Amino acid sequence: MQSNESTRLVCSILAMDQSCFSYKVCRFCETPVPDDTPTEFICNNRKCGGRRRSSKRLFRLLFSIGTETRVMNVVAFDRAAQVIFGCSAQEFFDFSILHPCAGNKFFFLLFQRQFNHGVCVLVHNTVKIASKVLVGELLKVTLNTPKRGKAEHLRMTNIVPMSSDFEPVIETLRKVDWS
Numbered sequence: 131m132q133s134n135e136s137t138r139l140v141c142s143i144l145a146m147d148q149s150c151f152s153y154k155v156c157r158f159c160e161t162p163v164p165d166d167t168p169t170e171f172i173c174n175n176r177k178c179g180g181r182r183r184s185s186k187r188l189f190r191l192l193f194s195i196g197t198e199t200r201v202m203n204v205v206a207f208d209r210a211a212q213v214i215f216g217c218s219a220q221e222f223f224d225f226s227i228l229h230p231c232a233g234n235k236f237f238f239l240l241f242q243r244q245f246n247h248g249v250c251v252l253v254h255n256t257v258k259i260a261s262k263v264l265v266g267e268l269l270k271v272t273l274n275t276p277k278r279g280k281a282e283h284l285r286m287t288n289i290v291p292m293s294s295d296f297e298p299v300i301e302t303l304r305k306v307d308w309s
């Protein structure tokens with residue numbers, strides 16, 4: 131595809147990268163901030179000019195998708211990703227923190243002591259389940275070539291699940307027995 135071209139196609143999800151599902155931004159100007167930025171921070175972006183702002187998470191999901199003829203690595207950003215997750219990245223993150231798996235009580239204790247490490251482990255459980263339920267899902271999507279030359283993945287936008295019994299990830303997670 132040439133730059134700024136877009137294609138509509140039907141594909142199925144072959145895999146989802148479980149190592150990263152979101153990134154943090156300033157809630158006001160949506161400039162990306164480091165992952166360890168606290169909920170309240172001073173945003174030095176020009177739009178915010180050093181004001182106190184809060185941070186939030188946006189989705190950035192890496193998928194491997196397959197069509198009849200090829201396999202591609204694509205990235206889905208916030209708006210598109212919300213269609214398959216059924217919630218915002220922040221809600222998904224908060225849900226993950228509140229629902230440690232039964233087998234991972236140990237990590238929950240660890241989480242209370244070593245905040246960052248624990249968060250990774252806890253969120254990883256729900257990301258793993260999300261990946262499991264999404265693999266094989268048939269989607270009608272638009273693929274766009276990256277606007278910036280440096281971005282390596284095609285962008286997957288306008289995601290429409292094809293299956294009549296499709297259920298957003300968060301709905302599936304809510305049915306899991308977390309006790």
Ligand SMILES: [Zn+2]
Pocket residue numbers: 156157158159160161173174175177178183
């Ligand atoms: Zn800002």
